[in-house]
Amino acid sequence: MYASDGERNLKGSVKADTLRRLFPAGFIYAGDSAADLSVWQHANGIVLVNARKTVAEAARALGRPILELTGRVES
Numbered sequence: 790m791y792a793s794d795g796e797r798n799l800k801g802s803v804k805a806d807t808l809r810r811l812f813p814a815g816f817i818y819a820g821d822s823a824a825d826l827s828v829w830q831h832a833n834g835i836v837l838v839n840a841r842k843t844v845a846e847a848a849r850a851l852g853r854p855i856l857e858l859t860g861r862v863e864s
Contacts, residue, residue, distance in 0.1 A: 801827040829853065
């Protein structure tokens with residue numbers, strides 16, 4: 790499993806490095822926070838999920854294909 794585990798916080802550049810190693814042909818990454826910008830810099834595509842305006846603007850500025858998901862789904 791490749792996630793934060795209480796000892797290691799798999800976030801930001803650490804997550805980006807892990808994904809680049811695991812998926813050398815590229816990957817698409819979904820996220821919502823400024824910490825995800827480090828990952829999106831290396832992603833083939835970006836999925837924004839309910840991201841704040843400033844995060845969305847920074848993600849768009851990376852020039853990658855992007856899908857923006859907003860709103861909440863009622864269950």
